[in-house]
Amino acid sequence: MVIKFDGLKSQKSIQLDGSVNKAIEGGRNRLLVLSCVFCLAFVAAGVRLLDVSVLRGLQEPIDVVEPTKENLKIGRAEILDRNGILLATSLSVSSLYADPQEVMDINSTVEDLSTVLVNLEKEKLFKKLNQKKRFVWIKRGITPMQQAQINALGLPGLHFQKEDRRFYPQRNLSAHVVGFSGVDAAGLAGVEKQFDGRLRDGSEPMTLSIDIRIQHILREEIKKQIINFNAIGGAGVFIDVDTGEILGMVSLPDFDPNVLNSASADTKFNRATLGVYEMGSTFKIFNTALALEAGTATMESGYDATRPIRIARFTINDFHPQKRWLSVPEIFQYSSNIGSAKMALDFGPKAQKKFMKKLGFLDRLPVELPEKGKPMYPAPWKKISTITISYGHGIAISPLHLVSGVASVINGGIRWPVTILKKNSQSKMFGEQILSLQTSKDIRKMLRLVVENGTGKNAAAAGYMVGGKTGTADKQSPTGSYAKSSRLSSFVGAFPIHKPKYAVLVMVDEPKGNKKSFGYATGGWVAAPAVRQIIKRSAPLLGLLPVDEVSPQIRRLLEIKTPQQKRGNQLASF
Amino acid sequence: MFLIKHEVQVLDAKLDKLHHDIMTHQENILILTAEWSYLNQPGRIESLARRHSDYRPTETKQIINIENLPYPKKTSLVRGRIDGD
Numbered sequence: 057m058v059i060k061f062d063g064l065k066s067q068k069s070i071q072l073d074g075s076v077n078k079a080i081e082g083g084r085n086r087l088l089v090l091s092c093v094f095c096l097a098f099v100a101a102g103v104r105l106l107d108v109s110v111l112r113g114l115q116e117p118i119d120v121v122e123p124t125k126e127n128l129k130i131g132r133a134e135i136l137d138r139n140g141i142l143l144a145t146s147l148s149v150s151s152l153y154a155d156p157q158e159v160m161d162i163n164s165t166v167e168d169l170s171t172v173l174v175n176l177e178k179e180k181l182f183k184k185l186n187q188k189k190r191f192v193w194i195k196r197g198i199t200p201m202q203q204a205q206i207n208a209l210g211l212p213g214l215h216f217q218k219e220d221r222r223f224y225p226q227r228n229l230s231a232h233v234v235g236f237s238g239v240d241a242a243g244l245a246g247v248e249k250q251f252d253g254r255l256r257d258g259s260e261p262m263t264l265s266i267d268i269r270i271q272h273i274l275r276e277e278i279k280k281q282i283i284n285f286n287a288i289g290g291a292g293v294f295i296d297v298d299t300g301e302i303l304g305m306v307s308l309p310d311f312d313p314n315v316l317n318s319a320s321a322d323t324k325f326n327r328a329t330l331g332v333y334e335m336g337s338t339f340k341i342f343n344t345a346l347a348l349e350a351g352t353a354t355m356e357s358g359y360d361a362t363r364p365i366r367i368a369r370f371t372i373n374d375f376h377p378q379k380r381w382l383s384v385p386e387i388f389q390y391s392s393n394i395g396s397a398k399m400a401l402d403f404g405p406k407a408q409k410k411f412m413k414k415l416g417f418l419d420r421l422p423v424e425l426p427e428k429g430k431p432m433y434p435a436p437w438k439k440i441s442t443i444t445i446s447y448g449h450g451i452a453i454s455p456l457h458l459v460s461g462v463a464s465v466i467n468g469g470i471r472w473p474v475t476i477l478k479k480n481s482q483s484k485m486f487g488e489q490i491l492s493l494q495t496s497k498d499i500r501k502m503l504r505l506v507v508e509n510g511t512g513k514n515a516a517a518a519g520y521m522v523g524g525k526t527g528t529a530d531k532q533s534p535t536g537s538y539a540k541s542s543r544l545s546s547f548v549g550a551f552p553i554h555k556p557k558y559a560v561l562v563m564v565d566e567p568k569g570n571k572k573s574f575g576y577a578t579g580g581w582v583a584a585p586a587v588r589q590i591i592k593r594s595a596p597l598l599g600l601l602p603v604d605e606v607s608p609q610i611r612r613l614l615e616i617k618t619p620q621q622k623r624g625n626q627l628a629s630f
Numbered sequence: 631m632f633l634i635k636h637e638v639q640v641l642d643a644k645l646d647k648l649h650h651d652i653m654t655h656q657e658n659i660l661i662l663t664a665e666w667s668y669l670n671q672p673g674r675i676e677s678l679a680r681r682h683s684d685y686r687p688t689e690t691k692q693i694i695n696i697e698n699l700p701y702p703k704k705t706s707l708v709r710g711r712i713d714g715d
Contacts, residue, residue, distance in 0.1 A: 225664050
């Protein structure tokens, strides 16, 4: 197109009037639409703003959730003793791990680490770091100090991870009761295993019936006797006879649950609950109780203990033969096997088995621990079994069984299930009356007689009215014969016996006689003195006041009418 | 509005810090209670008491019922009062 200069204007204006004008019109329209859209958008934004800031602003924002206390709690619940002393807790510790792919110089890394971690096994670590993995543990649970030192080394490829670790501040003291848990915080023994689920999700601490002070006294006194008599082990239980709460329970040798690697299987074995033993003469408590309860004997009746009993290939003899007629309290006092056997024959095997069942001696205990021994008893229950069981052989039960049985016999005849958990006023208790109150009272008298004038003199803690019974059982060797040299010496005591509140059992495994005990290693020499010490030391802690042992009120409660009472003094402690 | 938003942010940061502090303190409490219990092992206390204190466990004969205490003689009391005057 050829455009002349002056023609341009006219041409343009003409064109403007035509098609250009249309374009402008279109542009305006678009602008209008666009501004409308923008207006709408702004209005919408404004309305929303108003809605958010003014209309909804009146109520509080609801999306902020305050983290509750439970959310902040970490790890497993704590375990406490009955007075709130910490027995087990979870602490968060750092664990060291490595990414072998990131480690540059394995040799120098191992060398440097060994300067900080003392017990490091270098070769093992070297192999670990040579693997083609991306994650290997080096050491779990290191101290903050070590962590700082390792950080200072500045080695590449080493990392830390926070982990929960179980810590047992009372170490050996509560080892068997509390048990232990593994590195991954799973309960493996004791209360830790029994209540694993509850401990895992519960932030509420668990309170046990154990009293750590009693626990300490028990452990110390039994340990002393184990050393004195060169024994292989021992066990002790301290319970409240009116509630069945276990205040103390130890098994020796024991272990430190904080350093499990060095604990042997023997130390981890709970002799008080898992071990079953033929308990010996302490069984005469139950034998006499049953005879009195069944009415086949009374406190005044007597039996001929002149000659040993011969039955099948066995001869039943007495430890300290009196070779005469003995009254029922005397049979108890002198721990006569012959008399006990004759008493048992009067009520017979059926009644005996039934009573053992009632006492809970034929089943595992209902205590809240995974380590519970199953009693061993004869099947079929023959006449000879009845005779041996009358003085505690031929039936094997755990020490906890025994002390629970004694508690039910002396507390008025009610069997409370033994428990490891602290009871409070709201706890429901289900006890079973297994004996009459009168029988229970008679047994108390005889238990006192043993300590005052019989085999248990060494248990007399003056002022605390101790009553009890010694037990010395010959242990069965693997071949089935009884060896005189390996014995189980025990003493089960209760105090104050005129109104029993607590029962204590001390058992020492394979004690050897020493000079101080004139070569004897019997319950009266080994376990009874420990019981005396335990009662003497623990009674003040439990708020028991000593009483006047010869006061007429107490005398009357424990008086036994026997014609031959005065002969009691003949016997030395055995 | 911006002011409020800023305030909220500041408060939020404060809250976070407080939570963090609570966690640290709780962890510290756990560690300290564990240590307290560890240091209070009866065996340890006993040996410390034997070494550093003159107190020994109460003997039975040291405990007496209040009814069994002999009454102080009245006359001496009266005299004491007179002497005091």
